[in-house]
Amino acid sequence: MNRLRGQSGLTYVIWSVLTVELLLSVATGRWPVAFVSLATLALTMTPIFLAPRLNIRLPRSIVAAIVVFIFATLFLGEVMDFYIRLxxxxxxxxxxxxxxxxxxxxxxxxxxxxxxxxxxxxxxxxxxxxxxxxxxxxxxxxxxxxxxxxxxxxxxxxxxxxxxxxxxxxxxxxxxxxxxxxxxxxxxxxxxxxxxxxxxxxxxxxxxxxxxx
Known part of the structure; x- marks a missing residue:
């Protein structure tokens, strides 16, 4: 978990939102939302764990941009219906x-x-x-x-x-x-x-x- 340290505040905010939504969805039995929240959380963390395997170090700003994009695409787009609303x-x-x-x-x-x-x-x-x-x-x-x-x-x-x-x-x-x-x-x-x-x-x-x- 040491690889998750030292990221930007925005990244931690998004991870926190996804974690809370995941727990609430599981507690209330909203399984599709729970699945999307878990998938989004996993995908936003993937670059951090994948980069060392490729022998690459990613700046916090690039990680934050990737996290925001995945969050906007999957969670906001699918769960919050932003594709329909906007x-x-x-x-x-x-x-x-x-x-x-x-x-x-x-x-x-x-x-x-x-x-x-x-x-x-x-x-x-x-x-x-x-x-x-x-x-x-x-x-x-x-x-x-x-x-x-x-x-x-x-x-x-x-x-x-x-x-x-x-x-x-x-x-x-x-x-x-x-x-x-x-x-x-x-x-x-x-x-x-x-x-x-x-x-x-x-x-x-x-x-x-x-x-x-």
Missing amino acids: WWWDIALHGMSALGLGLAGFLLVFILFEGDRYAAPAWAIGLLAFCFAVTIGVIWEVFEFAMDQTFGLNMQKSGLVDTMGDLIVDIIGAGVAGLTGALYLRGKALGSVSALVEEFVDLNRRFFRRFKG
Whole structure:
């Protein structure tokens, strides 16, 4: 349990909410809510236990972002019916996921170049990050289609319109992430984004032997 220590206050608040909801749901026999609460709690803790196995150290800010996203997707979306109550909820989450995946793609490419800002043109690395995020978005839409066709679910909601809307949002989010990565390589001040990248680099120096802050 030592790995769960040292996280952000927001992360602990969400874990507390999920734990309380889990206990209340079990006590009142609301088993579907209990299952979703337990699954959400487990998934939000997964990156913390998975990262050491991959020999990666995650900054608290990245862990907090992952926890918030999973909480918003599963618990708020499914248990609290935010997908129904707020028409823009699904759009916002797709944008967040695309932005996050784009930054993850940027860090992955940056690792491949060992942190060398000049190993490739900034626009090329930004484009690779963009492609990475969009590819994941497309794979997810294929997964939704497969689940609907195989199990009779309704993950695609309105079908083609929902799928295309999601992909458009994915492209916009991935584009913002790719542009952000390219600007960072050009030395543009990006506030919290630059701080997040440099914090990740500092925690994982062995992957960035050519990095010069």
